[in-house]
Amino acid sequence: MEPIIRQMNLFFDPKSVAVVGASRKIMKAGHVIFKNFVDNKRRGLFQGELYPVNLHEEIILGFKCHSSIAEIKEEVELVVIVIPAKEVPKVMEEAAFKGVKVAVIISGGFSEVGNQKLEEKVISVAKKAGIRILGPNCLGVYDSQTGVDMLFLPETKVLSTGDEVVATPRPMTGPIAVVTQSGAFGVSALDYLAGKQLGVSKFVSFGNKCDVDESEMLHYLLYDDQTRVILLYAESIENGRKFMKVAREVTKKKPIAALKTGKTKAGARAAMSHTGAIAGSDEIYDSVFKQVGVIRVKDMEEFFDVGKALAFQPPAEGKNVAVITDAGGPGVMAVDESESKGLTVKSFSDETVQKFEELKKERKIPSFATNLNPVDLTGSVTSEMFELSTKIVFDDPEIHGILLLGMHHTPSLQEDFIDRVANLSKNYTKPIAACAIGETEMALYIRSRFDKLGIPSYSSPEDAARAMAALVKYGQYLKKNNCFEEYVNAFLFTRDIHTIVSR
């Protein structure tokens, strides 16, 4: 492990943590953060040592409290700082003296409100001591594996009715890393991912990023075995050259999907008053992302949709996509969006059409099914028809990806079509994405079953098409850079490992 990676790793997996500003008061951020560590330690998830630091307390949640970092006798690798901004430089000096390696400054009140000087003071202390800083003005780190959880937003909230409800859930372990400039968007993302049953490897909110920035984080995540895809939310990227160098390296091995906001003039103004970010010309970001293989998404929903696709499926070798459906209208919608996004939905080869015609002769699919791409199996569809048709299309060398639209409303379709198609897909390295429309029981079940079996599923045909477009785009980038095969092999290897583990 490179020394820099080893140091960065201390943010996520420290042997010892001091929480400066730990508190007994339930409403304080320092309480919630310290309690997260305590809870996770008791659960056996967090295995490091834990030291609360607070001048005014003796014991917090059963842990002996220290009046300063200096007072802790044992080694401290990571310091989490949750105290008023003006007291932070002093704490950093103590941390330097103590030999702390990394610090997360949760506290706000620095450059984002005009206190540049205070921030510079903190930076200068850290630089001298070789301490790396995350923040200030950030939510810090959540690591689903090590139990490091600095989110000061409690998992549950109590409504005025007295009901306790899940409010800021922590997602389960999974292949998606979230790197975000906006803390508020970050927790929203966790809420989204947890609710959709999508697993997260690591979550980092770097706020003012006075030291560690997105580039270093991407570099670190390149070597993180848990992370298969990186979701990056950014309002500005200051060091463009560094970003390009790192991103180019990362995207050969791991896809990055980026939601870059501050696109419009008014949006850029809003971003500036939010994180002090100078958003810069949007066209430049577009072109830089393209050059270095970062997949830029147009909005929040595409962000997560694309992340899921890249986490679950290999990239496509080309842009020819097949649509298999039991519902004509949604089929047209999928074709429209695919073509709009630069994919091609062309008629099948004679050989493939012939195979469908034979199924018709054998009465295995309806005689009135269409087979020119889309394949429309109509409302008479059965699980077997979906399986047989998908196999034919998987076997067509001219087709590089499949959109499977399985509307469950048709009377004779049983839910085992999902398992059949998923099993089939294991024999191929072509990507497949699914759509099931609806928001009641059966539709939710269908989508969750698809997801569980590794086929990313979406609630609209267009969402599925956009996800496939990302798989095509990423495949094109990898091919251009001669690393398509290497990536796919590594992807399939880790995917199979993952599948084995989760069974």
Place this chain on the structure above:
Amino acid sequence: MEPIIRQMNLFFDPKSVAVVGASRKIMKAGHVIFKNFVDNKRRGLFQGELYPVNLHEEIILGFKCHSSIAEIKEEVELVVIVIPAKEVPKVMEEAAFKGVKVAVIISGGFSEVGNQKLEEKVISVAKKAGIRILGPNCLGVYDSQTGVDMLFLPETKVLSTGDEVVATPRPMTGPIAVVTQSGAFGVSALDYLAGKQLGVSKFVSFGNKCDVDESEMLHYLLYDDQTRVILLYAESIENGRKFMKVAREVTKKKPIAALKTGKTKAGARAAMSHTGAIAGSDEIYDSVFKQVGVIRVKDMEEFFDVGKALAFQPPAEGKNVAVITDAGGPGVMAVDESESKGLTVKSFSDETVQKFEELKKERKIPSFATNLNPVDLTGSVTSEMFELSTKIVFDDPEIHGILLLGMHHTPSLQEDFIDRVANLSKNYTKPIAACAIGETEMALYIRSRFDKLGIPSYSSPEDAARAMAALVKYGQYLKKNNCFEEYVNAFLFTRDIHTIVSR
């Protein structure tokens, strides 16, 4: 009531219905449809007379069966036909002889599979007898008020585990009418709307539309008191002149949101093999819709999002939008999308800024809150802050609409901010839309509470911005046609009625 409206009304509220092809066999469409009527009659919802027609049965679900329409002694206003295509002309002749007024032909096997002649035969019989036809090859009608339900897709399905789950739900009564060329998309829409707790007034699937088409349906819905907004899914519109005439008339009183597919060449090809529709140039549709005030949406999700906005909120008088948020990142996202859609998010007037500064002085909002539009109340937000800020912005005559982003993750925000803002909004005629990101308990509760109180809520900032853009677009159209005030007055009147009733 115009005679044509009175006749069209028989599709939705007939005094007597014959179901030709009613069956005892559980898997048959004729069974499901007849059973829908029987169930709804027993519930007291469907109040017409009911006649099963089937040569081979004596009794179906307790109803005496008739061997033909001719055998029914009483009057029959509506005939639902669910028998093989080739037998349909004969049944239509019997219906003509019997004096039937309207017929819904569910059966497929006509022009969509090349049997133009058979379809023409049916049309000619109907024309002579003055019978209006819906279909063939369609799902027919679902009316949430009268209990007319021709959907042959059962409400629940049994999984292979033996579990019974909701599969094709029927939405509750509400202000949204769905008019669709694709039956499969239609049921998907019902599944979506039911799951999102959105109410439907009428649902019509017209399939091959050999007689009644979208224009006539729109004309009818103009006079339907239950319908406040119309969602139209179309792959083709044949009689453009007629459509323009009707749409122009309708959109002055009721908004129409259209999802027109077959946009791309490949999509048009797919549409042709689906419904035989010749999709035509997409630019022409764009320009026609614009001319007649139909709001065209870009995909399925926007279709429903816009429908909800138009059903719940008045249109905007201008395009200046304010964003009020407790989360910086999502605020930037909302601004970006608003501006991209042609809305303006400009800095507030001095007067409005002054009001915010006073709130700061009074320590009623945080001193570090930004108030230049977006208003960012930050993670320190409380319900009162949201209420006070929203009032200031509502009172600003330069602002025409509000996007309220309430991320519930912030520690001191209680859910009563929704009720406070909703109550406040009743005093204004400006539209407001909300966003809450997340997919777990609290986020779902927040969105559903907003919706219940008449503020359309969305799961992403961009979705909310797009919904607002539709309210602005529609407002602009109404103003241009000098019917803004009349529309708003009528809207507010029926909205208040609705609110009173649903209390």
